[in-house]
Amino acid sequence: MKRLLIFGLLSLFLLPLGAQTINVTDVPWDDGKALDFHWDFPKQPDSLWLCLQDAQANNTRIEIPLSKAGTQRIGELSPGETYSFLLKAYWGDERERFAAIASPKAAWFYLHKWLFLLLLLVICGAILGYIFAAKQGKDFFIRRINGLDSMEEAIGRATEKGKPILYVPGIGDLDDIETIASLTILSHLAQRCAEYNTDLIVPCRFSMVLSASREVVREAYQKAGRLDAYKQENIFYLTDDQFGYVAGIDGIMLREEPAANFFLGSFYAESLILAETGFSTGAIQTAGTAQAHQLPFFVVSCDYTLIGEDLFAASAYLSRDPQQLGSLKGHDFGKLLVILLILIGVILEIAGITWLKDLITGALA
Amino acid sequence: MLSFMQSISPMLSSFMQIFGIWLSALFTLSIFSFLYKDNPFYKFAEQVFVGLSAAYWLVYIIHSILIPNLFAKLIGDFGGNAILLIPAALGLMMLLRLHPNTQWLSRYPMAIMIGTTAAISLLRYLKSDILFQVTATMINPLGGETTGEIVGNFLLILGTVCGVFFFYYSKKQEGIYKVPSKIGIWFLMISFGATFGYTVMARVSLLIGRLEFLLRDWLKII
Amino acid sequence: MKRNTPLIFAFIVGMLVILAEFIPHRPFGELTSTLENWFMIISGFAILLGQISLIRVNSHIIYHKESNWQYHLAGMISFFLMLIFGILWGMQESIGLLGHGERISQAIGMKPFDYLFEYAYMPLSSTVFSLLAFFIASAAYRAFIIRGFESNLLMITAVIVIIGRSSFGSMLTASLPEAYRFWHIPRLADFLMEYPNTAAQRAILISAGLGIVGSSLRIILGIERSYLGGDK
C-alpha cells in the first residue's frame, strides 16, 4: 500500500511534466479491459522502458516499439481499476521519466456491433411480424411445392393398381422438426388416401412417432368421413435399430410392392438403401429431407425430391398453420434481404467501393 | 501363487492379445454377415455395440464431467463453489423425467438448456452462416487472376443468389421468376453430385480400414 | 403454471445470452459464463438420463421376454461389464475406485476397459458404417440411371469428382499441355468443388440458417413449446 502511495505521489508530481508527452486513454465501447498508451517525443529516443502498476502494486514491464511517437494498446486489465504508468526515455546519457494514471471503463454497448444488432432486429422482427399477422388471420401466399405434385399421381396409380402406398416418416424421433413436418404431410396424404380408399402403410422407428402417426392418420380418416376404413394395424412399430429398421422396410417393399413410396423426414446413411430398393420395385418415389448429405441419393433414385427447406415449406403449405406460415414468410423476407445485400455488395465491389462489405465485416468482428 | 502369476503373465498377455484380435475379427465378420441377410450374429454384435457404447458414454460423463467439474469442486472447496449446487439440483431434476409423476420438474432444466442453446445458435448461425456468407459472396468477380478464377467468381455469385432464390416461397415460379430458380437447382445438382462423389470416397475408405485389419492383423497376409 | 414457468426460464436465459453479445458491461459476461458452466453440468446429467432409459427399455424387453430378448440380454451384459471395469480400474491414465489395477493390466496387456474398447467397441463401430460401401456399390449399379437433365448434371459431376479424387485421375490427364491445364481432371474436380459447389452450399447454409434463427427465436419467446412435451 505504502509503495503504491509513493508511486502515486511520484506520478502526481511528474504528471504535469509528461502531460503533453505521454497520454493514456480508455478504449471506448469495449468491455473495460484495455487502455491505449500514447507517446510523442520531440526527438527519437535511444531506448524506452515502460512499467505498469496495478492497484495491488504489482509491476509489469511492457514492451513498446522504439519510436518517436506511437500508441500501444494494453489489454487484459480489470475494468474500473486504476493503473499507473511510468515511462523512462533515454537519449544518450540524458534520461527523463514520465508518469500517467488511467482506469479502463466498461461500456454499455459494443458500438462496432450496431449493424449486427440492427440486422438481427430486422430479421427477427420480420419473422415475428409475419407470425402475428398470420395468427390474426391474414392468409399469406405460398407457392405450391413441386415435389407435392407427386401426391395425386401416387394416389392415382395406387388406386388403379389396387396396391398400397408406403409412407416412411424418417428415422428421427418426435423431437426432430423434420419428423414433425413429415407428420403434417402424412396427415394430408392420409386424407386423400381415405377419399380414394387406398391402403396406407406407415412403419415407425420410435414408439413416440408411432402413437403420433396413428393419431394423425386416424384424424385424417375421420375428417374424410371414412373412419371405418382406418386400419390401425397398417401403422406399426418396426425396431429402434437404424439398420434393422431399414431392413424391415426393404422387406415390406419387396413383399407388398407398394405403388408409391414416400420417404419424408430425417434420413441418414440408410437413405440410399431405401431409395435403391424402392427404385428396383418400380414404385413412384417421393423423398424429402433437410439432411443435405443424403439428398444426392434421393435425387438420383426418386421421381420427386423435396430439397431441404422444401420439406418445411410443404408442411406449412398443407397445414396453413399460422406459426409455420408466418415463420416461413419471415424467412422469405430474410432471403430477399440476403439477395439484395449480395447484389448491392457485388456492384459496389466492381465499382471499387468496399464500404458496404467493410461495414458488415466490421460489425461481425 | 503370486510368483506363478508373474511367470505366466507374459504368456497370458500375449494370449490375450491374440484372443482380442480374434474377437475383433469375429465382431467384424458378424457385422458383415448382414450383407447376406439379417441374422443372429448381426443382431448379437449390434446389441453388444449398443451396450458397450452406452457404458463408454456413462463412464466418461462421470469421469470427465461430473467428477472434475462438479463433485471435485464441491468437495475441494464447498464454500467457494456452493453455487454449483444449483446446476446439480437442476441436473437431478432432469433425471426425474423418468417417472411420470415428477416428469414436469424436468421441464425447468430442459427450458434452461434449450433456451441457452437457442440463443447461442441464433447468434452464431446469423453471424457465421448468414452474414459471413453474404460478405464472402460480395466479391469483385473481375478481380480473379486467371480466367478460371474469374469464371469461378461469376459462378459463385450467380449460384449463391439463384440458390437462395430457389428456396424463396412467396412467389410463383412462373415466367421470369422461373429462370433464377432453374439456375439455382442446377447449382444444387452439381453440389449434390460432388457430395455423392465424396460419399463414395468416404464409404470406400471405411471398408479399406476394415479389410486392412482383417488382412493384416488377423490373417497376417500383408 | 407447470407449463408456463419453464418458458419464462427459457426466455430469461435466452435474452441474457443475446444481451451479453452486445453489452460489454458487468454483469452480463460473468452471468453468461456461469450459465455456460452450468449448462455443461446439466448436459452431463441429461446424457446420464439417456443411458438410464436405455437400461429401462432393455430390462423391460428382457423381463417380459419380448422378441429377440436374448440379444438385448447380451447387450446389457456387455454394458455392465464395461461400466464395472471403467469404475473399478479406470481407463488409460485415469484412476478407478480400486486404483490402476496394475496386475490385471499386466496380465492382459492393458486395462480391462481399454481392452474392451480396443477389441470389441472399435471393430464394431468401424464395421457398421463400412457396410455402406457395399450398398453404395450396388446402388451405383441398380439405381444411378441417367434420366432427366438435372440428374444428369448430378451424375456428371459425381463422375468427375470420383475420378478426380483418386490417384488415377491425375495420371489420366497428366500429359495435357499447359494451356489446357484447366481440364486436368483433379483441377476440374477442385474447380467444381470450389465454385459451383460452394455457391450451392452457401445457399443451403443461408436458407437453413434462417430456419434456425426463426426456430430459435420462437423457442426463446415461448411461441414454440413442443420441446416441453405433453401436459401430464
Add this chain to the structure above:
Amino acid sequence: MKLSARTERQIIYTLLIIAVGLPLVFPIGWKTEVSGYTEMAYKLIEETPAGNVVLISFDYDPSTITELQPMAEALIEHAFKKNHRIVATALWPMGVQMAEKAFQEICAAYPNKVYGEDYVNLGYKVGGMVSIQAMGRNLKEVYPVDSKGTHYDELPILQNIKRLKDFAWIASLSSGVPGLKEWVMVAHDTYGIPVTGGCTAISAPGFFAYVNEQKQLTGILGGLKSASEYESLIDRKGTATSKMDAQSIAHLLILVFIAAGNLKVYLSRRRKRNA
C-alpha cells in the same frame, strides 16, 4: 442371360472386396496431387512460429478412424516438427482415446517430447458449441484437470494459456456434430482464432463454403485423399498414402458399376421397343 437381383448383388459385393483387397496385398504406389485447400491448412501450421501453443480437438469416434486418424497423426507430427506445443481436447467422448492413440504413435518417433510440457490431453467435455464458448472465456473453468487428473495449474504447457485466444491455431478433426462447424462458429467467428481441420469426405462439400476471403476456415482436409496429400507435404510415410491405391481402384470399380447399370437399362429399353 438374366440374373436375379440377389445374384447381381452378390457379384457386386464380391467384386468390391477383391478391388479393395488386392491393392492392399499388392500395392501399386500411385502418386497423388496436392489440392489447394490441403496446402492452405499446411501453410497455416508451417508459418506459425515455434514455441506457440496450439489446440487440436478430436471430435470423432472409431467409426471414421480410417479417414481421420491419419490426419490427426500428420497434424501432430507437423506441429511437433515446427516445435508447436499441442493441447488436445475432445467434444466426443471417444475422441479422448483417439487422441491418446495418435500421440502414442507419433511420440515413438519424437521421444524427447514430454507430456505436460510439449503436449497434453485435456479430455472430453459435453456441450458442443456452449462448451467452446465457455473455453473462449476461461479454459480452466471448463478443464479444471486434464484426462489423467493433473490440475490445470500444474501443467507447464498451460502456464500462459487462459482462454482460446491464447492458442496460435485450432484444428478440429470432425466426423459430425459437434465438431468443426462449432469451432468455426465460435473459435473463429467469435474469438478470431485461425481455425483449420479435417473432416470425413461426406461432410467436406459442406465445409467448402467456409473457406473464403474471411478465412472462416483456413483450408480443410476432406477424407482419405487429403490425408495422404498432407502426408506427402510433410514427408511422412503414413497410413493414408498406403491406402490410396485401394481407394483409387474402388473408385474405378464404382464407375464401372454405374456404366454397366446404365448399359443394362438402355439395352432392356431397346429390347422392349423392338418387341
